[in-house]
Amino acid sequence: MDNINIGLGFRRELTEAFLTGEVNPDFIEVAPENWIDIGGYWEHVFNKITDEKPLILHGLSLSIGSPEDIDLNFLKKIKKMIEDYNVNIYSEHLSFAKFNNAHLYDLLPLPFRYDAVKHIVDRINRVQDFLKMQITLENVSYYTTVEPEMTESEFINEIVKHSGCGLLLDVNNVYVNSVNHGYNMHEFINSMPLDSVRYIHMAGHKKISEDFIIDTHGEPVIGEVFDLFDYTLNKMKTNVPVLLERDFNFPEINELNEELASLRKIAKKHVAHELFI
Amino acid sequence: MNYSSETLNIISGFYEYCKTGEIKSAGESLYDKEKIAVYRDLVVNNIKNVLIQAYPITYATLKDGYFDKIVNEFISLHFFETPFLWKMPEEFIDFVAQSKYGEKYNIPFLDDLLLFEWTEIEIHTLKTTDCDNSQSKHGLYINRAAKLLRLNYPVHLFAPFATVNKYGHYFLLVYRTADFDVKFADLQILHAYVFEKLKDNFSVGEILKEFSEITSIEKTSLENNILDFVNVLLKEEILIKK
Numbered sequence: 036m037d038n039i040n041i042g043l044g045f046r047r048e049l050t051e052a053f054l055t056g057e058v059n060p061d062f063i064e065v066a067p068e069n070w071i072d073i074g075g076y077w078e079h080v081f082n083k084i085t086d087e088k089p090l091i092l093h094g095l096s097l098s099i100g101s102p103e104d105i106d107l108n109f110l111k112k113i114k115k116m117i118e119d120y121n122v123n124i125y126s127e128h129l130s131f132a133k134f135n136n137a138h139l140y141d142l143l144p145l146p147f148r149y150d151a152v153k154h155i156v157d158r159i160n161r162v163q164d165f166l167k168m169q170i171t172l173e174n175v176s177y178y179t180t181v182e183p184e185m186t187e188s189e190f191i192n193e194i195v196k197h198s199g200c201g202l203l204l205d206v207n208n209v210y211v212n213s214v215n216h217g218y219n220m221h222e223f224i225n226s227m228p229l230d231s232v233r234y235i236h237m238a239g240h241k242k243i244s245e246d247f248i249i250d251t252h253g254e255p256v257i258g259e260v261f262d263l264f265d266y267t268l269n270k271m272k273t274n275v276p277v278l279l280e281r282d283f284n285f286p287e288i289n290e291l292n293e294e295l296a297s298l299r300k301i302a303k304k305h306v307a308h309e310l311f312i
Numbered sequence: 313m314n315y316s317s318e319t320l321n322i323i324s325g326f327y328e329y330c331k332t333g334e335i336k337s338a339g340e341s342l343y344d345k346e347k348i349a350v351y352r353d354l355v356v357n358n359i360k361n362v363l364i365q366a367y368p369i370t371y372a373t374l375k376d377g378y379f380d381k382i383v384n385e386f387i388s389l390h391f392f393e394t395p396f397l398w399k400m401p402e403e404f405i406d407f408v409a410q411s412k413y414g415e416k417y418n419i420p421f422l423d424d425l426l427l428f429e430w431t432e433i434e435i436h437t438l439k440t441t442d443c444d445n446s447q448s449k450h451g452l453y454i455n456r457a458a459k460l461l462r463l464n465y466p467v468h469l470f471a472p473f474a475t476v477n478k479y480g481h482y483f484l485l486v487y488r489t490a491d492f493d494v495k496f497a498d499l500q501i502l503h504a505y506v507f508e509k510l511k512d513n514f515s516v517g518e519i520l521k522e523f524s525e526i527t528s529i530e531k532t533s534l535e536n537n538i539l540d541f542v543n544v545l546l547k548e549e550i551l552i553k554k
């Protein structure tokens with residue numbers, strides 16, 4: 036066993052391919068919000084698929100950057116799902132999605148400011164205490180910053196350092212942000228707290244213009260993002276699960292399988308490298 | 313809360329803009345308008361698409377941009393409570409009813425149509441695995457994934473605009489079969505009454521007795537009618553033997 040874990044997001048459109056084994060990732064990822072309180076046919080399918088595959092959760096509605104208190108009723112449901120399905124990684128986004136408890140169902144960017152770090156660290160601690168586990172937060176793609184006092188990299192480092200949360204490093208988001216905000220993607224990766232990375236995301240995006248990309252999860256992963264993934268693994272000391280994110284505009288199953296195989300090939304290279312050093 | 317009032321203003325201004333499309337005058341200079349518009353579009357399209365998926369008939373029926381207009385007001389004005397996006401369309405029903413869009417835009421069946429469409433989703437996704445049927449007194453219980461709707465417009469029988477002149481009392485039973493299909497049955501008022509009684513845990517005998525007390529006419533045919541209905545419920549597994 037080489038300990039390589041390459042996963043695929045489970046979407047309803049892929050049910051058939053999952054049930055027949057046409058796609059056969061090592062684990063699956065879902066947004067808990069899309070499955071909590073769901074009964075009937077979809078509960079039946081979900082249980083069938085999660086019977087066979089380990090599950091990683093990638094939440095949408097925790098809204099770690101909101102000013103209000105953590106919604107404990109919501110978190111109770113997350114906790115139950117973590118327990119029911121033996122989940123080891125509950126990941127979320129370094130963003131906010133609601134304000135004064137009113138949701139907007141989208142990942143809105145946080146201002147890179149000192150008081151925001153302090154506020155978010157407190158909230159992460161509350162969530163981790165409640166769940167009695169480390170949570171893992173993702174670097175999100177963002178299109179604009181408002182009145183920043185530090186860089187994105189400093190913001191992430193401070194939060195990880197002071198909260199002890201894990202980092203979900205989305206390599207495509209690093210690429211997207213480096214183009215949109217004109218920074219060097221390799222330097223960004225070098226500056227990340229790589230020892231705290233618990234999980235990696237890989238995805239496609241949509242190029243609007245030379246200096247503007249939107250993170251869509253609806254296109255294949257591009258070569259430069261595969262290269263950045265390779266570069267990142269080379270810098271990391273441990274092996275973590277890697278997910279291919281594809282949320283819509285689904286291609287033929289063999290194209291998804293090829294992308295999974297490419298990820299596996301790169302990951303394998305680094306495991307071999309680790310064994311020899 | 314550790315946010316300074318300045319940071320809180322940045323966050324609330326951003327949120328308000330995404331929700332309403334309007335920047336508060338104080339924040340005018342803070343935001344890159346072209347870039348924040350991307351977020352506003354993502355928010356609107358996401359919510360709108362989920363509503364279109366939940367309410368395909370309503371979407372196809374509302375002409376002249378009424379759907380867009382109502383959805384935009386919904387996003388701007390509504391306080392979205394559920395953290396589960398798939399449940400969000402349920403909040404749309406109350407918002408539309410309270411805002412009286414049916415009256416305002418002369419679409420009298422609108423509230424019923426939304427309820428009809430949402431109930432299909434509700435029954436399809438209803439969680440029954442952790443239901444407790446132990447309090448059933450008579451060895452019979454109603455399938456948990458069965459619900460009786462009272463409608464004023466028969467949107468389950470006719471194309472929506474064809475119901476405008478058919479105001480009345482309609483009873484629609486929506487239920488899920490063992491293989492997860494959602495089915496609909498238009499009920500007469502007597503059967504709707506019997507269904508509700510069974511759901512309230514009355515036995516068939518008790519229901520028949522009640523009718524024998526309130527009416528003396530055509531007792532046998534009434535009893536037969538009720539018993540036939542109970543048999544249909546059993547056959548369709550809407551009524552289940554413990």
Ligand SMILES: [Fe+2]
Nearest residue numbers: 173205236280
């Ligand atoms: Fe991601």
